[in-house]
Amino acid sequence: MSAVLDSKIPTGPLSQKWEKHKFESKLINPANRRKYEIIVVGSGLAGASAAASLGEMGYKVKCFCYQDSPRRAHSIAAQGGINAAKNYQNDGDSVQRLFYDTIKGGDFRSREANVYRLAEVSAAIIDQCVAQGVPFAREYGGLLANRSFGGAQVSRTFYARGQTGQQLLLGAYSALNRQIAEKTVEMFPRTEMLDVVLVDGHAKGIVVRDMVTGAITSHAADAVLLCTGGYGNVFYLSTNAKGCNVTASWRAYKRGALMANPCYTQIHPTCIPVAGDFQSKLTLMSESLRNDGRVWVPKKKGDNRKPHEIPDAERDYYLERKYPSFGNLAPRDISSRSAKEACDDGRGVGPGGLGVYLDFADAIKRLSEPTVRERYGNLFDMYHQITGENAYQQPMRIYPAVHYTMGGLWVDYDLMSNIPGLFVLGEANFSDHGANRLGASALMQGLADGYFVLPYTIGNYLAPQIGKRPTTDREEFKRTEADVRARTNRLLSIKGKRTVDHFHRELGRIMWDYCGMARSEKSLQRALAQIPPLREEFWKNVNVPGEGEALNVSLEKAGRVADFLEFGELLCLDAFERRESCGGHFREEFQYPDGEAKRDDTNFQHVAAWGFNGEGEKPTRNVEPLVFEEVHPSVRSYK
Amino acid sequence: MNLHLKVWRQKDAKSPGQLVPIEARNIPEDASFLEMLDIVNDDLTVKGEEPIAFDHDCREGICGTCSLSINGLPHGPSETTTCQLYMRKFKDGETIHVEPFRAKTFPVVRDLIVDRSAFDRIQQAGGFITARAGSAQDANCLPVPKVAADAAMEAAACIGCGACVAACPNASAMLFVGAKVSHLALLPQGQAERTSRALKMVRTMDEEGFGNCSNYLECEAVCPADIPASVIARLNREYTVASCKDAVC
Numbered sequence A: 001m002s003a004v005l006d007s008k009i010p011t012g013p014l015s016q017k018w019e020k021h022k023f024e025s026k027l028i029n030p031a032n033r034r035k036y037e038i039i040v041v042g043s044g045l046a047g048a049s050a051a052a053s054l055g056e057m058g059y060k061v062k063c064f065c066y067q068d069s070p071r072r073a074h075s076i077a078a079q080g081g082i083n084a085a086k087n088y089q090n091d092g093d094s095v096q097r098l099f100y101d102t103i104k105g106g107d108f109r110s111r112e113a114n115v116y117r118l119a120e121v122s123a124a125i126i127d128q129c130v131a132q133g134v135p136f137a138r139e140y141g142g143l144l145a146n147r148s149f150g151g152a153q154v155s156r157t158f159y160a161r162g163q164t165g166q167q168l169l170l171g172a173y174s175a176l177n178r179q180i181a182e183k184t185v186e187m188f189p190r191t192e193m194l195d196v197v198l199v200d201g202h203a204k205g206i207v208v209r210d211m212v213t214g215a216i217t218s219h220a221a222d223a224v225l226l227c228t229g230g231y232g233n234v235f236y237l238s239t240n241a242k243g244c245n246v247t248a249s250w251r252a253y254k255r256g257a258l259m260a261n262p263c264y265t266q267i268h269p270t271c272i273p274v275a276g277d278f279q280s281k282l283t284l285m286s287e288s289l290r291n292d293g294r295v296w297v298p299k300k301k302g303d304n305r306k307p308h309e310i311p312d313a314e315r316d317y318y319l320e321r322k323y324p325s326f327g328n329l330a331p332r333d334i335s336s337r338s339a340k341e342a343c344d345d346g347r348g349v350g351p352g353g354l355g356v357y358l359d360f361a362d363a364i365k366r367l368s369e370p371t372v373r374e375r376y377g378n379l380f381d382m383y384h385q386i387t388g389e390n391a392y393q394q395p396m397r398i399y400p401a402v403h404y405t406m407g408g409l410w411v412d413y414d415l416m417s418n419i420p421g422l423f424v425l426g427e428a429n430f431s432d433h434g435a436n437r438l439g440a441s442a443l444m445q446g447l448a449d450g451y452f453v454l455p456y457t458i459g460n461y462l463a464p465q466i467g468k469r470p471t472t473d474r475e476e477f478k479r480t481e482a483d484v485r486a487r488t489n490r491l492l493s494i495k496g497k498r499t500v501d502h503f504h505r506e507l508g509r510i511m512w513d514y515c516g517m518a519r520s521e522k523s524l525q526r527a528l529a530q531i532p533p534l535r536e537e538f539w540k541n542v543n544v545p546g547e548g549e550a551l552n553v554s555l556e557k558a559g560r561v562a563d564f565l566e567f568g569e570l571l572c573l574d575a576f577e578r579r580e581s582c583g584g585h586f587r588e589e590f591q592y593p594d595g596e597a598k599r600d601d602t603n604f605q606h607v608a609a610w611g612f613n614g615e616g617e618k619p620t621r622n623v624e625p626l627v628f629e630e631v632h633p634s635v636r637s638y639k
Numbered sequence B: 001m002n003l004h005l006k007v008w009r010q011k012d013a014k015s016p017g018q019l020v021p022i023e024a025r026n027i028p029e030d031a032s033f034l035e036m037l038d039i040v041n042d043d044l045t046v047k048g049e050e051p052i053a054f055d056h057d058c059r060e061g062i063c064g065t066c067s068l069s070i071n072g073l074p075h076g077p078s079e080t081t082t083c084q085l086y087m088r089k090f091k092d093g094e095t096i097h098v099e100p101f102r103a104k105t106f107p108v109v110r111d112l113i114v115d116r117s118a119f120d121r122i123q124q125a126g127g128f129i130t131a132r133a134g135s136a137q138d139a140n141c142l143p144v145p146k147v148a149a150d151a152a153m154e155a156a157a158c159i160g161c162g163a164c165v166a167a168c169p170n171a172s173a174m175l176f177v178g179a180k181v182s183h184l185a186l187l188p189q190g191q192a193e194r195t196s197r198a199l200k201m202v203r204t205m206d207e208e209g210f211g212n213c214s215n216y217l218e219c220e221a222v223c224p225a226d227i228p229a230s231v232i233a234r235l236n237r238e239y240t241v242a243s244c245k246d247a248v249c
């Protein structure tokens, strides 16, 4: 069944769309707001900011997260910074420039109107966070400091040491706490959403499992917001927190929400390489290291001499060689692919040959060790902690890792999915980053959605819904609860021979080998052939010990992995059908002779939004054409 | 390497718990402490036993979720969080005691998982600056001296793990509360609610049953986020001044 995708982009000139839309949007008077109940699933930047803002406005909010406290959402781990078009450095930044950089960075695969709005509200985010007490870095004069980040020629990134995500999240958490104290928001930590409930085609509630007692219950509302983050853990190993999952989005997909561009995944070039089979997650080393470190591999294949025994002439500083003007600072997707090429060529270093050197010897000679220590000391310490190696004396080993997912549930300009009443915010939606996200723009988007976009747009849906909230006694709730119970019981009853992690690792291997940094028709066919049998085996042979009516970590993991096993297939299918290369989606068949990604604007200048057609049925690929009025898609060049 | 673990197992908050011997076999030195537990859990699961429940998420030392007491020390013998502790710190054949963070205010939920929601309630009492979305002025209208901003950041770096409470013989939460009170008191934005914040947070801390500080400074020693004990001195000052103001008003 194909769906009509109405993005509801307002008419008029790009720079006036948002103002116009805000003016034309329906308002709900303050006395009526408390008559509405809104469910917010997720307490990361997107969820916490949305829940707090809606609470401040007078709505009754229920907020859910799977951690023991909303303060621990994965947003806490973001390091580098947050972009905003403040032009505080007087270096020519503007809303227009941030808009353009984001569209170009996304390889012309995002919506102009959404990206423009994001750039427009970016400045207010910084104001809001500073007012909350977020301790951003400052100059000696007391003004806010900025740094520059990949893909931009201006300094527009605000940061708080290497802990920007932590400080922004704690800011949103404090706003959320204020509302919890005022009783406008009720918080449900350690509570996992396992399904969304549709009543007459509208999202009117969710079914959750209390992760301590195991109780499965329903909550009704006038609207449901999913702010549940990205799906990078479909690759098993990623820089995401261990609990990050696709369950909320996937359950919504199976109830009719469209999943857009799942194949757009971002692979970060500088992570600590895998050390062995026991590895449970990957750690990011800030991209800033590439300002002073030089990336190289031996010229000779299988050269297993120690790095200092390899003379300069026998080293290949491949980024400097291939991209002389950007050198070691080439964008993320390009740097990642180059590392893979070197390793595929048999010139990788470290265990399994899956690593490249990031060498600071020249920087230490040029700047002295204390200066390097001052700039990157904490990162060198972290590297030492994890690998036991001293990067002042020998080069670091790094390798790319899955980091962020641009795809997600399809939403219109109001951030509402195709299911009325179901809104999607933050990394969970597909909206603003096209096929590749620029550094420091995810934090911006999460907070834009939660503080400044959704609180205005939700009125359009809510206004005519007054008094229509169902109670959880309705048949629809009972049926959905029964589905969730049946699924949980099924997982518990298999008692097979393999652990949940075994299946997750295996899925991750397929995804990474065949649908990772480079994809091809052949590799994707392989993935599409291997995932269904793995899924089948999971449902026959997984072992989930324990019971449902108690805290059961294996059961939580099993539910998430079961969803990844279905979602992974859709991701590969999307990658298979997108016969072009763009941003993070690199199809080997589609490249220029020099190895750069080759887009196909004639056939693929669109969003692919997948619709569920039932178990075992092929999903429908719906298309939303991308219309560019302001910018002209060009070939990205970083040479 | 092989290790003899003595792990706290407890079915739920109401059941009694005990230390149970469990063998950890073939553990690579490069594995983290939590990855060692993953391996042990895989073995247990394959044997049809229930795996050891422990809290964790980011595994990068920033979310504050992991909370193990290792050989009696919150987060064990490293200067960071449990998740950033690597097995090369241990010797082959060693016996390791693994317990949850111990404090009466952190009741055990299951095995190694504790309930730290008291921390959230303290923050809800006043750990914020009232700044409604949409009401902020331009960020650079309010310059903040770099020294103050840096000091605020140092205090704001608290990850809320609770090691400070678990390490303190009195189960005091003064380092945790002092960190938030200091962070906000050091900034010009935090002045309007400075008095009420200190009073409310300290009162809630007491109501939740956290103990007093008698300067053991174990909290500072175990803090993975390097929160300095000077935040406790500041908290005492803030609270005293706030109480006086409160009494006069």
Ligand SMILES: Cc1cc2nc3c(=O)[nH]c(=O)nc-3n(C[C@H](O)[C@H](O)[C@H](O)COP(=O)(O)OP(=O)(O)OC[C@H]3O[C@@H](n4cnc5c(N)ncnc54)[C@H](O)[C@@H]3O)c2cc1C
Residues within 6 Å of the ligand: A041, A042, A043, A044, A045, A046, A047, A064, A065, A066, A067, A070, A073, A074, A075, A076, A077, A078, A079, A080, A081, A082, A164, A165, A191, A192, A193, A194, A227, A228, A229, A230, A239, A240, A241, A244, A245, A247, A248, A284, A403, A404, A425, A426, A427, A428, A439, A440, A441, A442, A443, A444, A446
């Ligand atoms: C290591 C790292 C560094 C990064 N650095 C940067 C950076 O410097 N700049 C930048 O802009 N971006 C960065 N990013 C990306 C950015 O951090 C994320 O994209 C962003 O924080 C996502 O925010 P979110 O609110 O959408 O989701 P999250 O913060 O992931 O929050 C998801 C929430 O949903 C809840 N949840 C999920 N599923 C369920 C369920 N089924 N039931 C109940 N609750 C559920 C979780 O409990 C959580 O509260 C980084 C990412 C990583 C991994």
Ligand code: FES
Residues within 6 Å of the ligand: B055, B056, B057, B058, B059, B060, B061, B062, B063, B064, B065, B066, B081, B082, B083, B084
């Ligand atoms: S798991 Fe996040 S700090 Fe240890």
